[in-house]
Amino acid sequence: MRTYRFLLSGTWIGWFLVVCAAAALAVYLGGWQMDRNDHLVGENSAITENYHAEPLTGPEAVRQFADLDERLVWHPVRLTGQYRPEDQVLVRNRPQDGRVGYEVLVPFRTQDGALVVLDRGWVPTGSAADGMPDEVPAPPAGTVTVTARLQPGEPSVDRGAPEGQIASIELPLLAEQLDQPVGTEAYGEVFAEDPAPANAPAPAPEPETDSGPHLSYSLQWYAFALLFFVAYGWAARQQVRNEEWDRQYAAETERRLARFYDEHGTYVGEGDEELVLRELEMADDMPPHLKSIMRPKPQRRRNRPTWEDEEDALLDALERQER
Template identity: 80%
Template sequence: MNDYRFLLSGKWLGFFLLACAAAVVSVYLGGWQMDRNDHLIGENTKITQNYRAEPLTGAGAAEQFTAHDERLTWHPVRLTGRYLPEDQVLVRNRPQDGRVGYEVLVPFRTQDGDVLVLDRGWIPTGEAANGMPDEVPAPPGGQVTVTARLQPGEPAVSRGAPEGQIASVQLEELRDRWDRPIGTAAYGEVFAEDPAPAVVPAPAPEPEIDSGPHLSYSLQWYAFAALFFVAYGYAARQQARNDAWDRQYAAEMERRLSRFYDEDGNYIGEGDEELVVRQMEMADDMPAHLKSLMRPQPRRRRSRPTWEDEEDAMLDALEHQGR
C-alpha cells in the first residue's frame, strides 16, 4: 500500500472529491431521465388502454370535466347537449400536417346543464397575409351528440393573443373569459358529431406510441457515474506505476553515474568528461525531476587555492623541514 500513499495528498483527495461530485450529478441526471421515461411509459399505457375504449356516458362522462382522473386521459366520452357558438374561441399557433393553424374551442351545455369545453378540431391558417383562417366551420345547431377524448387543461403562457383567440387551452382563463361556471379539470377533443355537419375541422391525429431516448440516456448517465471512479482508479494505478518506474530508473541512473563520479561529485571516469556530460544531456525528454540525474554539472576548476589546500601545503612543508 505504500505505493499508493500519494492518494492521501491534497491533489489526489481533490481528484477524488471531484469524481464524487461528478458521480452525484450523473446519478441525479440519470434519475431525472428515468423519471421522464416512467412518465412516458405511463402516457403510452394511457393511449394503449384508453384511446379505443368504450365511451363513458351520462353523469360519469360529465364528471370527468370537473374532477378528471388522469388515468382516463385519451378515454372517449359521449355527451348530448347544445353548442354555445357565440363564445367560440381559436387557439393560435397550432401545427398539424406541417402547417400552422388553430384549434376551435366551443363551450358545450349538456342536457343536465353542465358547461364543458370541447375542441372541435384543427383549421389551417388562411391564404391572406393577416394569418387568420379563411373560414371557421360552424358547429351543428340544436341538440347534438358528441364523442370526444378527454384531455387535461394546458398551463398558462405569457404570450398574448388577438381578439377572439387565446394562446393555450388554459381552462381557468376560459372560465373568466366566458364569465360562467365551466369544468376546469379537463376538456374534450371531438372526433364525432351526430348529426354531422357538412364541414368540420380536422380531428386531432392519433398519438404515437414512442418510447423515446430517456431510458438509454438514463443508463448512460449511470454509466458515467461509475466511469468517473474507474477513471480515478486507472489514473491512480498509472501514477503508482510511474512512481515505481521513476524509483527504478533513479536507482539505475545512480548506479550508472557512480561509474563516472564519486560521492563528492568528482569525475572519476576514464574518458572525456565533456563527452559523458553531452551523452547525459541527450535525454531531453526525461521528466524534469530526472534531468538532474541525466545532466550532472561538471566540477568547476578553481582558480584560487582553498584553505584546505593551503593547510595541506603547510603540512607538506613542515614535513620536508623535519627530514
C-alpha cells in the same frame, strides 16, 4: 503491495475522497434521470390506456367538465345534445402538420342541460392578408352525439386576440364571455360526430408517448460513476510505472557512470570529463516525459528460446566438446 503504499499518503487519500464524492453525485444524477424516465413511462402508459378506453357516458361524463379527475385526461366521453354555433370561438396561433391555424371551440348543450366546451378540431389560416381561415366548417345542426377526449383547460397568456378569437383555451374566460354556467375544469377534443358532417375541422393528432433520453442519460451517469474509479486505478498504476522507470533510470545512470569512473571515483573514461558530467547533468534535468527516452525498455519475457539462443547454446556445447 508495497508498490502501492503511496495510496495511504494524504494526497492520494484526498483524491480517493474526491473520486467517491464524484461517483456519489453521478449515482444520484443517474437515479434522478431514472426516476424521470419511470415517471414518463407511467404517464405514457396512462395516456395510451385512456386514449383507447371505452367512452364515459351519462352524468359521469358530464361531471368531468366541471370536476376533472386528472387520471382521466385523454379519456373519451360520449355526449348527446346540441351545438351552439352562435357562440363559436377560434383559438389563434395553433400549429399542426407544419402549418399555423386555429382551434374551433363550440359550446355544447347536453340533453340534461349542462353546457360544456368542445374543440371540434383545427383549420388552417387562409390566403387572405388578415390570416383568417378561408372556411370554418359548421357543426351539425339539431341533436348530435359527440365523442371527445377530455383535456384540462389552459392557463392565461399575456397576449390579446381580435373579437371572436382567444389566445388560449382559458375556460373561466370563456364562461365570462358566454355569461352562462359552463364547465371550467375541462373541455373535449372531438374525434367523432353522429350524424357526421360532410366537412369538419381536422381532428387533433394522437399524442406522442416518447419517454425521451432519460434512460440513456441515467446509464451514462452510472457509467461515469464507474469510470471515476477506473481513472483513479489507472492513475495509481501510472504512478507505479513511473517509479519503476525512475529506478531503471537510476540504474542506467549508475551503469553509465561505471564506464567512466572506477571504485575510487577516479575518472577513467576517454575524452573530456567535463563533457561527460554535462551530459549526465542534462539527462538528470530532463522532464519526466523525456527521461523515458533514456530509460531502458523492459525486456519481454519469453516462454521459449529464440533461434539465436538455440544457436548460442549449440556453439557453447560444441566448444565444450572440443575442450
